[in-house]
Amino acid sequence: METVTVELGERSYPIMIGAGILDQLGAQLAAHVSARRAAVITNPVVGKLYARGVLDSLSAAGFQTVTVEIPDGEEHKNLAWLTFIYDRLVGAQMDRGCPVIALGGGVVGDLAGFAAATFLRGVPFVQVPTTLLAHVDSSVGGKTGINHPAGKNLIGAFYQPRLVLIDVDTLKTLPRRELVAGLVEVIKYGAILDAELFALVERDLDRILSCDATLLQHVVQRCCALKAMVVQRDERESDFRSILNFGHTVGHAVESLTEYKRYLHGEAVAIGMAFAARLSHARGYCKRETVQQIVQLLKRIGLPANVPPELIGPQLALTIGSDKKMAGGKVKFVCIEDLGRTRFESVGSEEIAELAARWMAAGI
Ligand SMILES: NC(=O)c1ccc[n+]([C@@H]2O[C@H](COP(=O)([O-])OP(=O)(O)OC[C@H]3O[C@@H](n4cnc5c(N)ncnc54)[C@H](O)[C@@H]3O)[C@@H](O)[C@H]2O)c1
Ligand SMILES: [Zn+2]
Numbered sequence: 122m123e124t125v126t127v128e129l130g131e132r133s134y135p136i137m138i139g140a141g142i143l144d145q146l147g148a149q150l151a152a153h154v155s156a157r158r159a160a161v162i163t164n165p166v167v168g169k170l171y172a173r174g175v176l177d178s179l180s181a182a183g184f185q186t187v188t189v190e191i192p193d194g195e196e197h198k199n200l201a202w203l204t205f206i207y208d209r210l211v212g213a214q215m216d217r218g219c220p221v222i223a224l225g226g227g228v229v230g231d232l233a234g235f236a237a238a239t240f241l242r243g244v245p246f247v248q249v250p251t252t253l254l255a256h257v258d259s260s261v262g263g264k265t266g267i268n269h270p271a272g273k274n275l276i277g278a279f280y281q282p283r284l285v286l287i288d289v290d291t292l293k294t295l296p297r298r299e300l301v302a303g304l305v306e307v308i309k310y311g312a313i314l315d316a317e318l319f320a321l322v323e324r325d326l327d328r329i330l331s332c333d334a335t336l337l338q339h340v341v342q343r344c345c346a347l348k349a350m351v352v353q354r355d356e357r358e359s360d361f362r363s364i365l366n367f368g369h370t371v372g373h374a375v376e377s378l379t380e381y382k383r384y385l386h387g388e389a390v391a392i393g394m395a396f397a398a399r400l401s402h403a404r405g406y407c408k409r410e411t412v413q414q415i416v417q418l419l420k421r422i423g424l425p426a427n428v429p430p431e432l433i434g435p436q437l438a439l440t441i442g443s444d445k446k447m448a449g450g451k452v453k454f455v456c457i458e459d460l461g462r463t464r465f466e467s468v469g470s471e472e473i474a475e476l477a478a479r480w481m482a483a484g485i
Pocket of ligand 2: 306369
């Protein structure tokens with residue numbers, strides 16, 4: 122087992138990463154909280170696979186537990202299911218010391234995290250992520266929240282967990298499409314911050330996709346260390362943390378224009394990363410080879426690397442323009458200078474749509 126610490130003064134916390142470590146949750150939690158009652162939030166898919174092990178481990182460490190199941194799927198990351206969680210916590214007479222444990226992917230993590238941030242003005246929160254996206258991204262850094270009918274993640278809070286326990290063995294049951302989508306975030310860390318990590322994914326792709334535990338532990342540890350570094354420098358995304366939005370400006374627009382149905386988040390971000398690399402080259406910031414390296418890796422994994430033609434047009438500019446992260450009609454766009462090196466650029470949403478149209482016409 123390896124530990125990465127997120128250093129945030131009094132709110133610092135460990136991320137424990139290993140293979141087959143789910144049964145250590147109870148002992149680890151007992152060392153971090155004094156209460157001996159806990160709520161486990163999960164969904165039926167993950168619960169069926171892992172709740173028993175987690176509950177046994179908690180009970181062996183002296184915890185009484187209440188399990189709250191929310192239905193599977195992004196569409197349930199909403200106020201109605203948040204209320205359902207509050208009702209169950211009230212019903213179980215949880216007090217301010219009782220931890221809320223998220224067992225699942227990013228949906229469960231975001232929803233349970235926001236419940237923990239707000240119930241009784243904040244109770245201890247623990248992340249036990251079970252998707253690759255949640256291992257390397259959503260479980261670390263303290264962003265929690267729910268969707269609003271008007272948009273994704275519009276309601277939320279920064280609320281750091283007390284402990285993150287990552288068992289890479291949980292990835293063995295994850296559908297391959299979800300694994301691949303999570304791998305896009307790994308490639309993103311490599312592209313923006315760590316050329317060695319990028320090279321490792323290029324070299325050991327097959328071993329990663331076959332869920333080699335030793336390799337996955339290393340990859341997840343590296344990504345968590347990078348995310349911890351970013352969050353330590355800029356917890357609330359006032360500047361540097363937006364480096365993590367590499368590929369997300371166009372990625373979010375693609376997701377939104379296809380109503381979150383056609384692409385998984387990671388797949389849309391793959392399109393966005395290829396676009397961001399091409400834009401970086403078009404502005405003279407990076408070499409053509411860097412773009413090719415990124416695009417080729419994405420294509421090798423079977424990921425899309427082009428904005429679908431039917432989405433190119435005024436609606437693309439409008440969608441990017443309505444992004445909550447826009448400022449003064451321009452978006453703070455993450456460009457790449459080389460693998461592992463980035464720069465922020467102010468780019469207009471119309472320019473993005475024009476470039477997409479030009480590259481489509483040129484068959485790029
Ligand atoms: N808080 C953050 O910083 C942050 C960052 C990125 C994404 N997010 C959020 O994360 C969410 C996406 O998370 P996700 O990609 O993990 O999706 P998800 O939570 O919907 O999980 C994907 C699917 O895999 C299933 N699953 C989970 N673990 C499994 C396992 N081990 N074996 C088999 N099936 C398993 C889930 O039930 C679900 O059907 C979005 O809501 C997004 O907004 C948050
Ligand atoms: Zn993302």
